Amino acid sequence: MTPDAPDRSTDLGTPPARLHPLTPIATALPIVAAIFAITLFAGGGSAWQQNVAGVPLALAICALALVVVTAYRYLLWQRCEYWFDEVGDLRIDSGLVYRNERKVQLSRLQAVDLERPLLARIFGLAAVKIDIAGTGDSKVALAYLSNDEAIAMRVDLLERARAEGRAEEPVVETILHSVAPSDLLVSLLLRTATAGLLVLTGLLIFVTVMTSGASGLLFLPFTGGIPLFIVVTEFVNLYGFTVAKAHDGVRLRYGLLRTQAQTVPMGRVMAVDIIEPLLWRRKGWVRLRLTIAGVAGESDDGSSQRSILLPVGSRAVADEILSHVLPGVVVEAVPLVSASSKARWRAPIQGARLAFGHTDEVFVCRRGRVTRHLSVVPHARTQSVSIVQGPWQRSLGLSTLRVDIPPGPIKVEALYFPAHQVQLAADEQIARARASRKGDWAS
Numbered sequence: 031m032t033p034d035a036p037d038r039s040t041d042l043g044t045p046p047a048r049l050h051p052l053t054p055i056a057t058a059l060p061i062v063a064a065i066f067a068i069t070l071f072a073g074g075g076s077a078w079q080q081n082v083a084g085v086p087l088a089l090a091i092c093a094l095a096l097v098v099v100t101a102y103r104y105l106l107w108q109r110c111e112y113w114f115d116e117v118g119d120l121r122i123d124s125g126l127v128y129r130n131e132r133k134v135q136l137s138r139l140q141a142v143d144l145e146r147p148l149l150a151r152i153f154g155l156a157a158v159k160i161d162i163a164g165t166g167d168s169k170v171a172l173a174y175l176s177n178d179e180a181i182a183m184r185v186d187l188l189e190r191a192r193a194e195g196r197a198e199e200p201v202v203e204t205i206l207h208s209v210a211p212s213d214l215l216v217s218l219l220l221r222t223a224t225a226g227l228l229v230l231t232g233l234l235i236f237v238t239v240m241t242s243g244a245s246g247l248l249f250l251p252f253t254g255g256i257p258l259f260i261v262v263t264e265f266v267n268l269y270g271f272t273v274a275k276a277h278d279g280v281r282l283r284y285g286l287l288r289t290q291a292q293t294v295p296m297g298r299v300m301a302v303d304i305i306e307p308l309l310w311r312r313k314g315w316v317r318l319r320l321t322i323a324g325v326a327g328e329s330d331d332g333s334s335q336r337s338i339l340l341p342v343g344s345r346a347v348a349d350e351i352l353s354h355v356l357p358g359v360v361v362e363a364v365p366l367v368s369a370s371s372k373a374r375w376r377a378p379i380q381g382a383r384l385a386f387g388h389t390d391e392v393f394v395c396r397r398g399r400v401t402r403h404l405s406v407v408p409h410a411r412t413q414s415v416s417i418v419q420g421p422w423q424r425s426l427g428l429s430t431l432r433v434d435i436p437p438g439p440i441k442v443e444a445l446y447f448p449a450h451q452v453q454l455a456a457d458e459q460i461a462r463a464r465a466s467r468k469g470d471w472a473s
């Protein structure tokens with residue numbers, strides 16, 4: 031406790047504490063590294079060729095940046111304190127010019143995750159990421175604590191939330207599946223978008239060489255580098271992906287340079303998408319992605335790792351993981367109604383694959399031929415239902431049923447069905463959603 035700090039400790043409360051003393055350096059070094067990269071590449075590295083009193087200009091810039099940024103981060107660190115108040119909620123007091131005291135109500139706690147960027151791991155530090163229910167900024171971070179302090183903080187937060195009735199009794203964490211690095215790499219290379227870019231690159235190089243000679247090979251690092259950069263980036267992000275069952279939900283761990291531990295809390299899964307790219311089918315692989323309440327703004331193609339439940343795995347593995355996310359739901363057992371032949375006039379490639387169906391628990395829709403999608407949404411997560419009919423669909427007497435859920439990467443749409451069938455399905459889905467929500471409230 032600082033000398034002038036008030037004594038806020040009670041039976042539930044704790045005295046104010048600061049982040050780890052190495053936090054200023056761990057947060058300043060990435061900024062200085064970025065400045066170093068700028069001086070190295072900007073102007074062909076000319077800043078390293080100019081001397082000031084025998085010292086390279088770029089070196090002086092980097093040294094000055096290190097001092098200034100570290101000093102600023104030190105002042106921020108000195109003015110940041112956190113503690114548990116008299117009712118057990120977490121308080122964070124921070125800010126240099128403008129003071130900001132934030133209260134994290136543990137009655138609204140959704141998840142507590144740990145994140146370890148590369149530089150933080152070198153110093154033995156970790157960030158505690160706290161996710162609370164509500165609108166606006168629902169993320170709170172304590173960066174950085176020592177690894178042991180971060181683990182203890184996570185346990186303390188969950189125990190306090192459990193006392194508030196926000197969690198179940200703890201059980202041993204059980205590993206459900208670990209993705210082999212070789213499977214991850216092969217799956218990324220065989221993914222439809224990546225394979226398409228590689229084929230397009232090969233064709234472009236072939237045409238360029240045939241028309242411009244061997245000089246066309248100069249384009250290879252630029253055209254071929256794009257898909258390879260995508261593969262390397264996602265491989266690094268998802269390396270070591272592990273799915274485990276814990277008392278507070280499904281625990282995900284992944285990352286090579288930045289290791290992350292993400293929790294998918296029970297009851298916050300809005301929808302699940304089972305993805306099956308064309309070149310994965312011989313291996314029987316699928317990918318699982320999620321829309322989670324409070325995690326919006328993910329890329330529509332599901333490439334963001336925060337929307338991924340399983341990057342690649344067999345259908346049996348996917349079914350086991352789904353049984354923990356959607357208990358009691360067997361996706362393969364959901365009866366589906368296929369679209370009529372008219373749908374092929376609107377969608378000639380995927381028309382034969384379009385279908386939707388439901389059980390007492392979930393609504394399911396199927397789409398895609400090259401990359402197949404099977405989207406599943408629990409009835410209780412349905413916010414609204416809408417019917418969409420463009421000019422082309424109207425001329426064919428077709429409509430699209432859209433089940434609206436919180437923002438995220440998954441769109442739940444039954445595409446191109448007869449208008450009267452869609453109207454009936456919409457009315458039934460509204461009734462099922464209303465009944466399911468009443469069941470949720472009653473429980």
